[in-house]
Amino acid sequence: MTLLKMEDWYDLARETNWTPGYVSEEALYPSPMSNDYGIPVETWEGFDEPYKVSYRDYVRSQRDKDVAAYSVKAALARSDFFKNASPHWKALLALHFSGVCWAEFHSASAFARMTRFSRCPGMRNMATFGTLDEIRHGQIQIYFAYEFLKHDAVFDWCHKSSKTENWIIISLRHALDDIAHTRDATSTAVMLNMGLEQSFTNLQFVALSADAAKCGDHSFATMLQSIQTDEARHAQIGEPLVRILCENGRKQEAQQMVEISFWRMWKQFSALSGIGMDYYTPLEHRECSLKEFMEEWVIGQFGRTIEALGLDLPWYWEFLKHDIATFHHAQQIGIYVYRATQWWRPIASVSPAERAWLEEKYPGWNDTYGKCWDVIIENIRNGDYDKTVPVPPPLICNMCGLEVSGIAGGEWQAVDHFVDLDERRFHFCSEPCKWIFELEPARYKGHRSIIDRAFDGTIGPDMDDFYTYMGQSPEERGVCGYDYQWIDGYETPPTAAAAE
Numbered sequence: 001m002t003l004l005k006m007e008d009w010y011d012l013a014r015e016t017n018w019t020p021g022y023v024s025e026e027a028l029y030p031s032p033m034s035n036d037y038g039i040p041v042e043t044w045e046g047f048d049e050p051y052k053v054s055y056r057d058y059v060r061s062q063r064d065k066d067v068a069a070y071s072v073k074a075a076l077a078r079s080d081f082f083k084n085a086s087p088h089w090k091a092l093l094a095l096h097f098s099g100v101c102w103a104e105f106h107s108a109s110a111f112a113r114m115t116r117f118s119r120c121p122g123m124r125n126m127a128t129f130g131t132l133d134e135i136r137h138g139q140i141q142i143y144f145a146y147e148f149l150k151h152d153a154v155f156d157w158c159h160k161s162s163k164t165e166n167w168i169i170i171s172l173r174h175a176l177d178d179i180a181h182t183r184d185a186t187s188t189a190v191m192l193n194m195g196l197e198q199s200f201t202n203l204q205f206v207a208l209s210a211d212a213a214k215c216g217d218h219s220f221a222t223m224l225q226s227i228q229t230d231e232a233r234h235a236q237i238g239e240p241l242v243r244i245l246c247e248n249g250r251k252q253e254a255q256q257m258v259e260i261s262f263w264r265m266w267k268q269f270s271a272l273s274g275i276g277m278d279y280y281t282p283l284e285h286r287e288c289s290l291k292e293f294m295e296e297w298v299i300g301q302f303g304r305t306i307e308a309l310g311l312d313l314p315w316y317w318e319f320l321k322h323d324i325a326t327f328h329h330a331q332q333i334g335i336y337v338y339r340a341t342q343w344w345r346p347i348a349s350v351s352p353a354e355r356a357w358l359e360e361k362y363p364g365w366n367d368t369y370g371k372c373w374d375v376i377i378e379n380i381r382n383g384d385y386d387k388t389v390p391v392p393p394p395l396i397c398n399m400c401g402l403e404v405s406g407i408a409g410g411e412w413q414a415v416d417h418f419v420d421l422d423e424r425r426f427h428f429c430s431e432p433c434k435w436i437f438e439l440e441p442a443r444y445k446g447h448r449s450i451i452d453r454a455f456d457g458t459i460g461p462d463m464d465d466f467y468t469y470m471g472q473s474p475e476e477r478g479v480c481g482y483d484y485q486w487i488d489g490y491e492t493p494p495t496a497a498a499a500e
């Protein structure tokens with residue numbers, strides 16, 4: 001018996017909408033879970049996924065990807081690689097795995113919601129594969145990460161981090177909860193697929209994979225590629241959905257969902273990929289700067305994609321072009337100086353050669369962020385390690401949960417964007433973070449940043465209370481990844497040189 005070709009049966013097989021006989025439509029697709037935006041179900045049935053795959057073919061290709069990734073790993077005796085890896089790469093692996101493993105695994109829940117509650121049969125089909133993808137991404141990454149546990153307890157955080165109240169984790173969890181875990185299936189699909197997967201995962205998986213291959217970390221590179229090919233497939237859920245919304249009078253809603261989710265994810269990727277690419281990747285293996293990747297893949301490619309779908313560029317697009325060259329440099333300083341609040345060993349990555357690269361990629365870096373590092377270097381040189389750690393806590397944005405920062409040096413123009421509501425003041429790092437809050441204050445105002453919690457008594461008064469609250473035993477508090485040796489490249493202290 002010959003098998004039918006997929007194109008001969010696919011459309012018929014996915015026609016799985018029927019009229020329920022035992023329950024009402026509303027009971028089967030309750031609107032808090034299945035927001036149809038007032039668009040008739042026949043229109044939703046027109047959802048046509050650009051990438052069609054049968055279950056048989058899906059399983060075959062996923063198995064091939066797993067075999068490739070796991071066999072490269074087995075062949076390369078990865079533990080030796082880790083022992084010899086630089087503190088740069090170790091910091092990057094720790095940051096990636098502890099931020100990404102559980103986020104991927106939790107994504108399965110968002111896709112399962114799309115599978116169950118979408119009104120589009122084609123989307124339910126794709127989301128089923130998406131659910132399986134995300135389970136695999138959680139599992140394969142935690143498996144690869146855990147191999148290092150015997151060398152370094154920091155990898156415990158690949159699993160543990162999501163369950164803690166560490167401030168960086170609060171920031172990431174708040175953003176992902178907002179776009180992926182607390183909205184109906186339609187909105188989640190637009191926000192997760194357009195605002196995260198189609199726009200940003202390339203940064204963390206294609207760009208990082210290229211850097212990993214250059215560093216000789218081939219098993220990490222192969223694994224990252226196997227993940228991104230899945231993301232690129234299931235992210236395509238977003239496009240037909242946005243098209244249906246735009247063509248049926250719901251452009252404004254679609255536009256707003258993309259603007260919220262894209263901004264929230266940009267803040268997260270700016271810290272994760274920005275620091276990963278421009279600081280943690282060893283200099284000799286860097287492919288491109290964050291700014292270059294963002295200009296090509298996000299400002300360029302993603303911008304063209306959303307315009308082609310009938311949306312406008314987000315209102316903050318010009319500000320974004322500025323933010324891609326600035327925000328993560330300030331965050332890197334914050335991450336290094338508040339290093340004890342991280343579970344990994346952060347590195348400064350501002351040796352003279354690295355600074356030359358930063359200055360080339362971000363003209364003016366030395367006169368701005370470099371000036372902050374000059375002070376840190378001077379203090380380390382004098383043995384004043386305590387002075388490299390600020391005493392006051394930072395101001396934390398009540399939306400993104402990251403530090404409110406500005407451009408250091410002569411271009412300093414930090415602005416505290418704020419909203420006064422319910423007898424308190426909410427602080428924001430930027431106009432877009434504030435704008436998101438003001439769209440739905442009731443949704444966001446109950447969240448308390450780590451700093452709010454320190455002042456409202458949730459966290460005890462001692463520094464140890466603070467670390468205990470964040471799940472960090474004394475051994476789990478970050479220290480300089482190079483034990484301050486990175487300043488050896490500075491022959492003469494900058495200020496001493498000026499005084500001579």
Ligand code: MN
Pocket residue numbers: 104107133134137227231
């Ligand atoms: Mn994934």
Ligand code: MN
Pocket residue numbers: 107134197231234
């Ligand atoms: Mn995904």
